[in-house]
Amino acid sequence: MATQPGPGAAAHDDAEIRALLRRSLETALARHYGFEQRRDAHATPAGHSAAAWAAYAEIGLLALTLPEAHGGLPGSLADIAMAAELMGGVLALEPYRATMVAARLLAAAGTPEQQAAWLPRLADGSARAALAHEEGAGRLDAPIATQAVRDGNGWRLSGRKAVVAGGDAADIFIVSARVDDAIGLFLVPAEQAVRRAYRCFDWTGAADLMFADITLPGDAKLAGGAGALARALDEATALACADAVGAMRAASRLTRDYACTRRQFGVPIVSFQVLQHRLVDMAIAVEMAAPITAAAIAACETADDPARIRAVSAAKVKADESARYIGQQCVQIHGGMGLTQEYPAAHFFARLGLFERAWGDSDEHLQRFASALSSRESLD
Amino acid sequence: MYTDEEQRFAAEIRAFVRAELPESVRAKVIDSGRVEPEERLAWHRALHRRGWAAPHWPVEYGGTGWSAVECYIFAETLAEEGAPDLGAFGLKMLGPTLMHYGSDEQKRHYLPRILSGEDIWCQGFSEPGAGSDLASLRTRAELVDGHWVVNGQKMWTTMAHEANMMFALVRTDPDAPKRQMGISMLLIDLATPGISIRPILLLNGERTTNEVFFDNVRVPPENLVGEPHKGWTYSRVILGNERLSIARIGLNRRQLAKLKRVAGAESMLDRPLFAAKVAGAEIELAALEAMALAMLERARAGEAPGIEANMLKIKGSELQQRLAELLVEATGRQAAPFGADAADPERPWAGALFKSHFDTRVVTIYGGSNEIQRNIIAKSLGLTGAR
Secondary structure (H helix, E strand, O other): OOOOOOHHHHHHHHHHHHHHHHHHHHHHHHHHOOHHHHHHHHHOOOOOOHHHHHHHHHHOOOOEOOOHHHOOEOOOHHHHHHHHHHHHHOOOOOOHHHHHHHHHHHHHHOOHHHHHHHHHHHHOOOOOEEEEOOOOOOOOOOOOOOEEEEEOOEEEEEEEEEEEEOOOOOOEEEEEEEEOOEEEEEEEEHHHOEEEEEEEOOOOEEEEEEEEEEEEOHHHEEEEEHHHHHHHHHHHHHHHHHHHHHHHHHHHHHHHHHHHHOEEOOEEHHHOHHHHHHHHHHHHHHHHHHHHHHHHHHHHHHOOHHHHHHHHHHHHHHHHHHHHHHHHHHHHHHHHHHHEOOOHHHHHHHHHHHHHHOOOOHHHHHHHHHHHHHHHHHHO | OOOHHHHHHHHHHHHHHHHHOOHHHHHHHHOOOOOOHHHHHHHHHHHHHHOOOOOOOOHHHOOOOOOHHHHHHHHHHHHHOOOOOOOHHHHHHHHHHHHHHOOHHHHHHHHHHHHHOOOOEEEEOOEOOEOOOHHHOOOEEEEEOOEEEEEEEEEOOOOOOOOOEEEEEEEOOOOOOOHHHHEEEEEEEOOOOOEEEEEEOEOOOOOOEEEEEEEEEEEOHHHEOOOOOEHHHHHHHHHHHHHHOOOOHHHHHHHHHHHHHHHHHOOOOOOHHHHHHHHHHHHHHHHHHHHHHHHHHHHHOOOOOOOHHHHHHHHHHHHHHHHHHHHHHHHHHHHOEOOOOOOOOOOOOOOOHHHHHHHHHHHHOOOOOHHHHHHHHHHHOOOOOOO
16 A cells, blocks of 8 residues: 555455455355265364365464464454354364464464464464363363473473363463462473363364373473463453354354244244244344454453453353353254254254353353452452 | 152162162163163063053053052152153053053053063154144055055154054044044054164264154054044043153252262352252252142042143253253363263263253153143133134
8 A cells, every 4th residue: 555544444454354354264164164064074083174174274264363474464353253253153163263262372472482383383274273271170260280390491291181172183282380379381292292082062172181290391381371371261262252153143043944944833933923032032142142242352352451351251151141042942943853963953052052161151250250340349 | 748658658669779770770871871772671671570660550451550649759769769761652651542542452462562561662743744733744544455554754753763663643534624633543563564764863973763754554454543533632642641751850859969969079069159050950849849749639639630730841841951951060161072981081970961961952842842831831721822
């Protein structure tokens, strides 16, 4: 551009870029994510679609927001959320969010050497990463038990991480651990972990990791610590909400279409007012979840810590509530059809049901919101 | 609540289950595992030896002569103890129907085989286009050379792959003035040529239900139940029986106990928000139980169960879903892994919880969905226009 663009023009460009990304991804998903293609992808050893992953890389979705020096592309967390939402809508199985959360954490908190070693490979899709933080049942307020201790010039790491999303496919993990009284983050190549990989009920992949007093080089520790981790966990939570919003939209549409075509008692079942009201409540539930999720995504980028915490917890609480209603009604209104493997309804139920369990449940986020509220009010 | 005598009765049943039911089978039931057909049959035979396979049947057919209250205590105690469900199709649905409407020959032949577990029955009611609106069913049977020739398709036929017999509703008079009036009930041997069974795979990976196709299947005339074109009336009796066996107090009590065990192991009862939900479920169960006992009180006085049976089905099934959901919540992210060896070895309870949550969604769908139950209640409350 010849002239200096004003802030309005920049916003316009952002919107245009996002629309372009959206169209590209929609085209790719239409090509690679038919319901049968998804089933076939799940049946492969990797458990997800190599073709879809290659398409994400080609569109540049894996490079979004990463430093351009390491193969990244300009963009915002909102662009990544847009992609997550579309992927949620087709029940995508690839570890996109897991990789992006870890890559952004590495970009924000990694040393220059760590970034140079891994970001180019993550940005072009040739490697995958995952943040290995949760332990046990994954409670939000559980203290980290994994421990790192100094050992000469290096570190010794011991502990266990549970149900790491995308952990089955990751080449590199960022592992949270206690270092004395602080929290440290460590870059651990997958081959150094004892990994138990499996599928979840919603067909996505995950893994449990065990570090049995393994030795890490001195430069395995990231520069950033607890603050960067907290931000990454909030991003993971908000992106999970975006994925769920996509699934909710699609599940609501699927259910509406079914109710419009399924005939009983000589009429489409959508003519029964009790079902109309439920479909309306499903539509309301989507609209309740989507904007507050967008607000959480925005807060992750711009807000201070307390405001971000409140925004993300608020989104998780509302998205959980909407996900529960939509997932359950999707099955109920479909009847027996809603339980079969050969039709998407049950898959939406599974994805939305496990979304509720991920990154802290509603009770934990209510509690976190309340704590943030009281600490803020006591400051005023 | 229960009288002393009723409590002694419950204790006797409990002792029987604990003595006769292998611990491995009981554990499977409690952990939502898959009970094999042989295991279920072995339990059926154990009950049969004791004379308890069908306590609600009249003594002349091998029942016990127990009161409605005793039958209730028996069923709920079995469920609470983790005994496998014998399946309602033969014992609770077809058996009583044959006693009322079957020929002497049908009673003589089929009832003892239902009682002993020799025949395993499935129910051929639902079709692709006939679920809640059962009367729209299309599977036809025509009388050709003295045999009923059946063509069509049944769907959601639970257990068809393990059963050897099916009682089916078929359309025998397509020109009847009302749809309900042209339907007959046939007893169909599943080994008859022309029948093919295709399993329906559920998301939990199990094949518990099926599609059943009929291609010129010849059914002998003596396999018609009662009169031709009266099948709809008989099916109403059957669905009424299904409804009665669906209050699930004992099962919910067992699930509540499991919830407390899991929540305890996960240290979730220390969390006030979660503990309040467990308390809420327990109170719901207490209210439901009181409601069931009130119904029994009326049964003691000889009254037939009324619309409150439908209410119990609705609330009992919703509580069952709530408990399954809370079990998932109690185990958090560990509820996600699924499949062989996926669950954390230190949390053996976790692996089947989301599956059980998923499986439980069906209880507000089958046996007359909760929407249909509410329609029935609406009618009985005199709400006009209720369908």
